[in-house]
Amino acid sequence: MNTTENSSPANSQKIRAIVVGVGLKSDPLTEIKESLLELEDLTSAWGAEVVGSSVQVLPQFQAATLMGSGKVQEITEMIQETEANVIIVDHSLSGVQGRNLEKSFGVRVMDRNQVIVDIFALRAKTYEGKLQVELAQMLDQLPRMVGAWMGSLSRQGGGIGAKGPGETALENDRRRIRERVKAIRKKLEGVRKQRKQHRSLRRRQQIPTFAMIGYTNSGKSSLLNQMTGSQVMAKNQMFATLDPTTRKVYLPEAGPAVVTDTVGFIRKLPPHLIEAFKATLEESEDADILLHVIDLSSPSMDQQVRVVDDLIQEFGWDKKPVIYVFNKIDVAPFEKQFQVKAFPRVFVSALTGEGLDKLRKQMTVALQSINEKVQLYFPKEEEYKIYELSRESQILKSEPASTGTVLEAQLTPEQLSRWGAYLLKK
Incomplete structure (x- = not known):
């Protein structure tokens, strides 16, 4: 095997x-x-x-x-x-x-x-991508080894003394793979921490984040290029993108934001692949809003939408706002647009740029809808926390009082949950 x-x-x-x-x-x-x-x-x-x-x-x-x-x-x-x-x-x-x-x-x-x-494995080019693929291969191989030990690591590198005392060759192979899995996970943990630091910095700078998700080959990378003027590799092939790519985009009435292009999904996605690509998937997990990119020209469009929606549910992203972006209107029959039921939706062409202004406008509307204007009260002994709040959200007004400070701020649902103890009841 x-x-x-x-x-x-x-x-x-x-x-x-x-x-x-x-x-x-x-x-x-x-x-x-x-x-x-x-x-x-x-x-x-x-x-x-x-x-x-x-x-x-x-x-x-x-x-x-x-x-x-x-x-x-x-x-x-x-x-x-x-x-x-x-x-x-x-x-x-x-x-x-x-x-x-x-x-x-x-x-x-x-x-x-x-x-x-x-x-x-064919598509992986970066250190992180290759590590994640190797982990997926190891996790895939382990359960297959029982009863199917052929051309194994021990046979390839065997010889006297290759096994530990009392170990069979199969047990030795499985032990080696588990050790390698442990080593790869440790390296990937470092990658995850680094990515988390980058995301934290964007939060402190109050930069809204969008994650492009969707079925493989739906045109996410081409759309990112068209939106941002970047040159992310975009090919008409399955899983052309493995490593997340983040680019800045300017939105009307909202200012700068970042959009991250992530690995595409597919039906029957192997669980060990999901496990191995945790660091990549976390880019979507931490995004403020999801852009679900859909190939309008695909005969299997409805099924592909269901697969991605089910994965959104499985990953626990179902509380996030989603904009459905129907791509490839330049090749899809026009009447297919009337079959679409998902909402909010935008029809675009990553090839020609048609519909991108409407997409940017919808992204601005989505951002405005998730931010709520609220009042918070910080007593004197906790006023030091106002600085922390200012690093991750927009403070609109500040009024010092004898016992503390009353603030008016624009908060996302996640921030509302975190700062709930300081909210003033309406």
Whole structure:
């Protein structure tokens, strides 16, 4: 099975893949087929040629091979006909299942999660990105190692004395991976602290923050470039952006703000990938407002919106204001705009710049709506805290009194919660 090394086609010759969708009868058939089509796109993004596809719907998954024996036989014949040298299954496989299928097929077997992680490995350019990808690979590999120990670290670097007393080779491998995971997490913690310091500085400077989120390849990086005049890498490919990029934008009646472009989402996002990219996701977690960028031209638009909305819920970001930004109006049929129900919404083209003035205006409206004008009272013995408040919010008025100071300030919901003890009741 997979090792922690990059297993992309860049390391091998002419990869010919068969993609296999496996679902349950309780699953909507359209969802199974859409997911398989997406896997074909992922396989192409990985660098392989898709030479065949197959789907099976079962009452229940088979413990040994996930799919039924008849389907295994059918795919074996497809391998001979197409000269495929890798099978990619649109479902997570256990180590045992992967090993059993490789024995039956006589070719390499991967699952959707492994392909996604490998694409991330291909795209990672920075120190932080590479660390996060390596962590995702390690977390993906650990549960597969039980019953599927093949070409392991110990076999690669084995020899007398390679194992600790009483350890099997498998136990030794798992111990090495856990140690590496611990070391990577420690390094990433340093990255997280550094990012947190940058965000804290922006808060002290009272700079509003927006985070661009959305399905992969929805045009977030192109939109950021068009909005800010920057040159962030923007390609028409899945997961072109891994590392968060922050740029300044000027908003009418609101002044400067920052917008951060983050990694794209996808359905069936591997949990270990979410775990590994915590430092990146925190950029969205700390933003004042989310810009949910949507590809209006995609046939799967509604499903993609649901996937991202579900992840917003899962990450606990559902209390944040969201602006739905429907991108690619230059290629989408005009009537699709009438099918949109999300609100507040803006229709834009990152390619032509159409609709960007409306987007900036909507961002200003959103900022004004989250800030509430309130009065606070600080008694004499706590007036030193006024300086702290001034570093993160706008103080509109200050009136000294004999027992303390009354302030009028513009606060966000988060700040209202933090400074609630000093609020004057209306």
